[in-house]
Amino acid sequence: MKTKLLIAKGMNPEWAKLNLRSQITRSWSWLVGCCLLVGWQAGAVGTWTRINADPPSWVSRMALLSDGTILAQMNGSQSWQRLTPDGQGIYINGAWSAVASSHDSRTFYASALLKDGRYLVAGGEYGTGGTNAEVFDPVANSWTKTPQALVGFGDAQGEILPDGRVLVSPVGWNPYPAFVSVIYDPLANSWSEAQASINYQNECTWVKLPDDSILTVDDDSTVTERYIPASGQWIVDASTTVNLWDLANHELGPAFLLPDGRAFFLGGSGHTAYYTPSGNNNPGTWAAGPDIPSGYVATDAPGAMMPNGKILCVVSSKTSHNPVYFFEFDPVANSFTQVASPTGGFTDGQTISDKMTMLVMPSGNIAFSDTGSHLWVYQPDGSPVASGQPTINKVSWNTDGSLHLTGTLFNGISQGASFGDDAQMDSNYPIVRFADGSGNVYYGRTYNWSRTSVRTGGAVVTTECAVPAAVFDGPGTYSMQVIANGIASNPVTFYGPVWVDFNYSGFFQFGDYSFPYSTLPQGVSAIASSFSGGTIAINASTQPSTGHESVPYTISTPMTIISVYGPSTIGQ
Numbered sequence: 137m138k139t140k141l142l143i144a145k146g147m148n149p150e151w152a153k154l155n156l157r158s159q160i161t162r163s164w165s166w167l168v169g170c171c172l173l174v175g176w177q178a179g180a181v182g183t184w185t186r187i188n189a190d191p192p193s194w195v196s197r198m199a200l201l202s203d204g205t206i207l208a209q210m211n212g213s214q215s216w217q218r219l220t221p222d223g224q225g226i227y228i229n230g231a232w233s234a235v236a237s238s239h240d241s242r243t244f245y246a247s248a249l250l251k252d253g254r255y256l257v258a259g260g261e262y263g264t265g266g267t268n269a270e271v272f273d274p275v276a277n278s279w280t281k282t283p284q285a286l287v288g289f290g291d292a293q294g295e296i297l298p299d300g301r302v303l304v305s306p307v308g309w310n311p312y313p314a315f316v317s318v319i320y321d322p323l324a325n326s327w328s329e330a331q332a333s334i335n336y337q338n339e340c341t342w343v344k345l346p347d348d349s350i351l352t353v354d355d356d357s358t359v360t361e362r363y364i365p366a367s368g369q370w371i372v373d374a375s376t377t378v379n380l381w382d383l384a385n386h387e388l389g390p391a392f393l394l395p396d397g398r399a400f401f402l403g404g405s406g407h408t409a410y411y412t413p414s415g416n417n418n419p420g421t422w423a424a425g426p427d428i429p430s431g432y433v434a435t436d437a438p439g440a441m442m443p444n445g446k447i448l449c450v451v452s453s454k455t456s457h458n459p460v461y462f463f464e465f466d467p468v469a470n471s472f473t474q475v476a477s478p479t480g481g482f483t484d485g486q487t488i489s490d491k492m493t494m495l496v497m498p499s500g501n502i503a504f505s506d507t508g509s510h511l512w513v514y515q516p517d518g519s520p521v522a523s524g525q526p527t528i529n530k531v532s533w534n535t536d537g538s539l540h541l542t543g544t545l546f547n548g549i550s551q552g553a554s555f556g557d558d559a560q561m562d563s564n565y566p567i568v569r570f571a572d573g574s575g576n577v578y579y580g581r582t583y584n585w586s587r588t589s590v591r592t593g594g595a596v597v598t599t600e601c602a603v604p605a606a607v608f609d610g611p612g613t614y615s616m617q618v619i620a621n622g623i624a625s626n627p628v629t630f631y632g633p634v635w636v637d638f639n640y641s642g643f644f645q646f647g648d649y650s651f652p653y654s655t656l657p658q659g660v661s662a663i664a665s666s667f668s669g670g671t672i673a674i675n676a677s678t679q680p681s682t683g684h685e686s687v688p689y690t691i692s693t694p695m696t697i698i699s700v701y702g703p704s705t706i707g708q
Contacts (some may be wrong), residue, residue: 138673166436174291180517180595181464182448184504187228187511191217195505196243198495199358199419200552200563201274202253206503207235208511212243212263216272219511225569225577227499228513238272238279240684244490244558248293248302249565250322253583256305259289261558263429265289269320269327275581276438285318285327293337293557296588297365300367303330305337307557311655317363333370334361339436341391341556343399344564345413346591351399351420356381364417376421378407382454389434390449390554392441393590394467395521400425401434402434402449402465429472431462437489440553443500448475450489457488478512496552496563498579500622506634524549526566526618526625529596530633533671537608537700539580539601541618543570546597548620564590566599570607570630578604589656605651607632610648611667631670634662638704649675654684656697656706664693671695676702684708 166672192212201207206227214237221230242260249255250271258269266289269282290307297303302320309363315337317330335354360373381388384402389402393484399411408425428434432451437460439449447465452458455658461483463472471657477483486509494505502514526545552563565588568580580601587597595636599618607614611634615627635652636659644651647662654677659672672695674681681704697706 170539175571176421176549177471181473181475182442182475182514182516185228185513185515185620187219187230187480187513189230189232190502191219191505194337194491194495194507195511196491197247197559198493198503198505198561199247199249199255200495200497200567201255201559201581202249202565202567202583203274203581204498204569205274206497207255207272207274207325207506209238214238214239221499221577221579222531223576225499225571225579227497227501227503233270235274236277238265238583239281239542240268240269242266244266244291246289246292246302246304246557247560248294250296250302251300251448251583251588252322252587253581254322256302256320256322258282258285258294259292259306261291271322282320283326285320286329287316287318291653293340293559294345294560295340295342295350295363296562299365299675300588303350303363303365304331305340305557307338331369333363334372337557339388339557340449341388341401341554343391343393343401343411343554344551344590345399346397346589347413347415348589349413349417349529351391351411353359353380353401356386357385360411360422367483371417371556372419372499374422376401376409376528377422378403378409378410378424379525380407381405382433385435388556389451390439390556392439392447392554393489393550394441395445395466395549397591398467400465400467400511402439402447402451404433405437406431406433406454407466426470426472429463429474435489436556436558438492438494438504438553438555438559439500440494440496441550442496442502442516442557443524444516444518445521445524446516448494448502448516450492452489457490459483460489460492460530461595461689478506478510478514479508490558493555493559493561494553495561496622498567498619498622498624500624502553504667520623524621524623526620526623528616528618528625528628531616531628531630531671533698534600534698535698535700537603537673537698539568539600539603540598541566542596542598543618543625544594544597545592546585546599546618547589547592547647548623550593550621551590552621564588564704565620566601568599568601569619569624570604570614571615571617571627572612572614576606578606580604580607608649611645611662611670614668631667633671633698634659634667634671635673636680636683637677638683640675656689657687660691660693660695660702663695667695669694672697674704676700679703682708
């Protein structure tokens with residue numbers, strides 16, 4: 137029997153490639169699952185694929201950078217690697233490359249991707265970073281220590297605020313009580329003390345709500361509170377209807393904002409709970425969810441809300457964090473379905489759940505790591521939820537040759553992955569992907585997002601985007617998409633610029649950056665013949681930049697003309 141792989145229009149090639157394996161294995165997985173999941177809700181589930189190139193060591197932390205690459209820490213050390221997808225944008229064929237080493241080692245700590253695309257890490261339950269924080273600049277490939285904060289960090293929790301600052305709950309006792317929080321200002325490169333949380337935030341999980349408030353269930357209790365960024369205050373919220381904590385080990389599971397607007401918490405007790413926000417500073421409402429099957433619990437374990445709206449999660453027994461079991465939770469069906477582990481079977485005994493991490497990738501798949509020195513990709517079944525799809529309204533050029541994008545839902549509908557105070561691996565920011573007619577894929581680095589929120593609905597949001605070198609270099613037709621939480625917008629047509637340099641005198645003139653046209657009429661002719669509606673970019677790095685077109689000069693084809701790196705004069 138032959139199996140034919142069909143790639144639907146608009147399908148990400150990584151999804152298509154993994155889907156072939158899914159077709160072959162799903163029947164067997166379903167048969168085994170029916171035997172093992174008696175009494176549980178069964179349903180279609182995703183499939184695992186191992187990334188072809190193993191990382192140099194165990195990946196203890198992953199972060200999605202705004203250029204679509206994955207920054208990965210090796211074994212809690214100072215060593216970091218970067219996973220770059222292949223030329224078709226496929227991560228399973230990606231390549232690893234070393235980046236600069238951080239100043240400190242750290243395991244279980246606060247982190248956040250800043251609005252300018254840099255990456256903040258703070259504290260650490262283990263390692264040398266417990267009282268320190270530092271920032272990675274992916275453009276400069278360098279780490280810079282921040283000034284010392286007023287309080288010692290521990291396995292801290294972090295959350296980016298609407299103004300781009302980062303709230304961190306230190307979970308450190310010296311010199312202040314552990315429920316004191318601090319705020320990092322990336323523009324001023326400074327720390328300030330925030331209002332203390334009402335109760336201890338050790339091992340707590342934070343969830344960002346659509347009103348930008350931050351919800352948490354306090355340590356070893358049913359008490360909940362929210363941080364209100366507008367006032368800088370913590371307020372008491374409603375109590376949970378069930379206990380979510382493992383009271384013996386002081387552990388809680390991951391939590392997520394769902395597509396329907398509720399928050400969902402997986403408990404270290406084995407219970408789960410839904411929270412419905414009030415939308416203002418009044419308390420929300422809690423309702424019990426289904427217990428995790430077979431008495432399993434979510435203690436110090438990762439999870440990820442997939443683009444299809446379901447949650448991939450790791451659970452274990454009450455007595456040990458190993459072996460672990462994998463489940464999908466469907467909030468629509470209000471039920472769990474067990475899925476196979478990456479290595480086969482229904483358990484993973486390689487490591488404890490504490491050392492596992494998940495990340496929602498731009499491809500829509502979930503990256504998963506354990507201590508086996510492998511990285512795995514989980515491909516969800518079904519389609520992304522429509523309510524999470526970004527929309528591109530307008531694309532315009534900035535004077536430095538970058539792009540200004542306007543649209544909706546650039547920040548997604550959730551934070552993506554969750555682990556609690558031991559790890560934060562968000563993906564609620566825009567990733568911009570370009571694809572040419574030959575299947576080549578390029579990612580642009582985004583920065584200066586107008587919002588850091590989630591679930592912004594029809595509100596207009598913006599981002600700046602550095603154009604990838606291959607696209608920036610010269611004329612060409614591309615499809616452009618904005619991706620948030622692994623969900624891609626519908627593509628829009630984008631034209632790489634036709635380059636003109638009034639000071640260029642070279643023999644070869646092709647209209648690209650290296651061999652530009654020397655006159656505006658040449659650029660206009662290229663646009664008119666192949667790229668109607670495209671852009672002429674005048675390279676004004678050499679001054680004066682002056683064209684000598686006859687005046688008046690008529691342009692009858694729609695186009696945009698920009699001057700990059702300085703001013704230009706046309707028609708003199």
